Amino acid sequence: MMRVLLEVKPRKKPLLPIEAECITPASFLEERDLTVWKGNRELMLSNVFNVSVTGEVDSVDGVEVVLRGETSRIKRVGEYMEGGRIIIEDDIGMHCGNFMSGGRIEVHGNAAAWLGREMRGGEIICHGDAGDYCASGYRGEKRGMRGGRVEVCGNAGDFAGEHLSGGSLIIHGDAGDFPGVEMRGGEIMIFGDCTRACGNMTGGRCHVFGTVHEMLPTFRNMGEVVHEDTGQVLTAFRGDVANRGKGNLFVGNYQYME
Amino acid sequence: MKFDDVLCPFCGCLCDDITVTAEGGRVTGVDNTCLLGTSKFLGDNRLKNPIMRTDDGWKDVTYDEAIASTLDALLEADRPLLYGWSGTHGEAQCIGVHMAELLGAVIDNTSSVCHGPSILAIQEVGHPGCTLGQVKNRADVIIYWGCNPTEAHPRHMSRYTTYADGYFLDNAFRDRTVIVVDVRRTETAELADVFVEIKPGGDYAVLSALRAMVRGRDEMIPDSIAGVSKEQLRHIVEICKNAKFCAVFFGVGLTMTRGKYKNVRNAIELVDELSRHTKATITPMRGHFNVYGSNEVNTWMSGYPYAIDFCRGIAFYNPGETTAVDILARKECDAALIVASDPAAHLPSKCIRHLANIPVVQIDPYPNMTTAFCNLQIPVAVSGIDAEGTAYRMDGVPIRLRKVLETEYPTDTMLLGRIYEAMMEVRGR
Structure with missing residues (x-):
């Protein structure tokens, strides 16, 4: 089981939406740079979230991504998701789970x-x-x-x-x-x-x-x-x-x- | 000096038979205009030069200083909003789209608070439309649904419908049947042959019932729907089915009430259904004189008619998410450029409160309600009076705006062109 914790960092303009379609369980299976968009600026995922990853797996079904903090302006989480699990501890922004074909998203807010x-x-x-x-x-x-x-x-x-x-x-x-x-x-x-x-x-x-x-x-x-x-x-x-x-x-x- | 066949740059009718007298650098008289057009041509109190808000009040600045300040506000923003565009000509709107793409901005026009839902409906089911000339010469049944042309488009009935002579109508005034559907007895309703008073929010249900009745399924319709009796609906169906040419016009009474684009979709599908029996068309009653043009320009340049988000370098469109009202209400933009419209007069107070808290540059010839909180206002020539260009009538026909005054003000095209060029220079393009 791999657990990915994404904790939102404090933001200077917290009301601007963040487009984060890269947040899917499959994205964390391989090591690569993930980026999100804040308005017209492309940022590294780590500029917006504190990212901590524990455990290793071979299959997307063993990946659990947890979003913590003020996530109500984070959009497109879980877009095209094919497996694994996303848990959002608070509110989530627009287009959560766009086109998803597998896995599970749980929104607590x-x-x-x-x-x-x-x-x-x-x-x-x-x-x-x-x-x-x-x-x-x-x-x-x-x-x-x-x-x-x-x-x-x-x-x-x-x-x-x-x-x-x-x-x-x-x-x-x-x-x-x-x-x-x-x-x-x-x-x-x-x-x-x-x-x-x-x-x-x-x-x-x-x-x-x-x-x-x-x-x-x-x-x-x-x-x-x-x-x-x-x-x-x-x-x-x-x-x-x-x-x-x-x-x-x-x-x-x-x-x-x- | 007298100018004949001038276009009126007020509403979507774009009346093209105006006579304007101009003397001493100002319009001194107009003929053939309605009251709204007259007040536009004779408008006074233009700003003399750009003004910038400071801690001590307004300060006069030069155009160069105003352009530099506009660049600062827009280039620094993470999510700028470019809003308005419906009161200017197509050439300026083109530059607006280029500017939005360069900035990674959201560009939206006033149709997001008027006939945007009509476009959403058209994207779902198409648009059985026609030109106003077709209506004038052929239509023997006119339906005005949720609109009040007597007050909002005062010459619509005399130029194109009720009082207009038609080539294929022997006695146009007597041969046309006018049906008005509205939530209250308006001035237009007083001129109708049939007035249908509908309960607010009941349009969708009545349109659905009419569709079913046109298809001969009236046995299942209840005796009364949204305050309209089944008997009256049956009467309307008979009038429409027996028409030679039925032209439906609709306004914000349909687009901006509950259900919005679903109301319009239902109206379009009613027209489709009627087209199995006779010729039927539907046309939105567009407000600003070139709001249709703004949709056209945006569509040919980006693929979408309004509410276009270029933040990621490509066009994304999703009314409800990328429309100005929604962005402002959610406080999702951090700078705004307002061109040829007055959002403070039309948008909800929640949106205006956010606009008052971010840098706002307004390009408009006159002081208006938006002046009350913008940081910078830059006056320009008035399209159709001292600037020429292209505008689209409510039926989608492009017409050239004429210029009747010489002016020292830059046109929207000139000013926006200068701003855009300066932006490209800063961005190294």
């Missing part, structure tokens, strides 16, 4: 927007809240998260699972506006409330165990069903008819905007 963007596989657990566009796609991208699993223990922002086409997104708290908008596959579970779920969806399944406020009028009511795992009675809808969609939306309660 909150995650900023685009958590698990276009993720292909692996697992992300966020113990706090997630920002907007959790498990979604990039601008203009027709496919968001394609595989893997994202679990948010708190609330998620707007557009969670936008363009979702595979994998599963689980939100234990509330989701914001338009969860599952344009989704075409995969599964979303929301245990709290949300507004305007699954607009324009064409496929996939979304369960909202709380209330969908401002329920969209273009979902066909298919009657009530009992959810297998929770035993809760949910109303099943099919749509979005406006988009010739054949997605499945199951909701605990719903209210139209009349």
Whole structure:
């Protein structure tokens, strides 16, 4: 097992974002210079973090990277990650887990927007809240998260699972506006409330165990069903008819905007 | 001296039939303009020279000193923001993009607080648009959704829609049906044949319902959606399906309310659906006279229309992350150059507070609200009055701005060109 501890150093301009896509378990398997970007300046990783590495391994699966300190402005951590483990002890900046295809990221604080963007596989657990566009796609991208699993223990922002086409997104708290908008596959579970779920969806399944406020009028009511795992009675809808969609939306309660 | 067929450099209509009288180095009269255009042409109180903030108040400086100070602020910054650009001509916007690339800066224009979401929607589903000339001569059904041209684009209805004679319409005023959708009965709504009063935030649901109804799925639509009765929606669908040419115009009532680009996407997809029955088009009601040009210039130079981050030497675009509002609200930039816009008048107070705490250079002919906190303001010629250049109308048609005054002020192109050349020299390029 190799353990990499990255402890953020005090910064003169702590609010400027740092782009650190080099922080993946695989990067520490071989000895090479790693750089990050602070605005338009390229810096050595060691200029931003105190780096300590203990242990040796041959495979990425044995690497654990721990981020400690003020990490809420560190972006793109775990981008294209294929294996191993990243533990973030506090909040994390945007685009954490972009395109990851394997391994596990655990965020003990909150995650900023685009958590698990276009993720292909692996697992992300966020113990706090997630920002907007959790498990979604990039601008203009027709496919968001394609595989893997994202679990948010708190609330998620707007557009969670936008363009979702595979994998599963689980939100234990509330989701914001338009969860599952344009989704075409995969599964979303929301245990709290949300507004305007699954607009324009064409496929996939979304369960909202709380209330969908401002329920969209273009979902066909298919009657009530009992959810297998929770035993809760949910109303099943099919749509979005406006988009010739054949997605499945199951909701605990719903209210139209009349 | 009289100048005919002058372009009005105020809103996205870019009216090109203005007559301007100029005497003694100033505009003394204008014909054919609306009130907004008149006030722009007759604008007074220009700054006479660059001014720099000091501990003792404003100090007059020369253009050379102002350029040197601008270089200091921008070259030292780790993440400079170049914002505005919609109130100047395309040639100056080109230099702005080159400058952003050289500096490793973020460049954004005012569309990030107006029709940026329209572009996001267009990137998702395309843009079934047309020129305003097509609308004028062919459209028999006009929909104004979330916009109020009577007050924001005062000549739009007389030049292109309701009151404009059309080549293929015998009696344009009577032959056109005007539908207005808005959250309140505006001046434009008073002129409409059909007014649809919608609850705030209800646009997406109503657009979805209309799409389903155009496809003949109205049996599943509830009796009322966002304050609009199903009966009225059915009436609108019938009008649109029976139109020969249906032109939809939309404003920030659609782009800057909840859902933003999803509202616009839904409107575009409604137009797509209507196009199975008749000819239908959709056009954003652009605000600043050359905001469309800024999107065009940025796109042909960098691949992206606004919110472009050159920090790493290549163009990265992600509205919500690289847009000026978001960068300022998160305090992520450490210097700003404001060109041809007044962010203090439009951006949220949180953004303005950050701008007030970093070095800000403003290039603008007039003192404005941003003057209240900028460190340096450099006056320039006004595009379309004493500077010529290229501007893009709201339908994407480029038109040449004319110059009606001789001036000693440098144009935006000249001033930005000098700053850029000095930057290249410092950077050894």
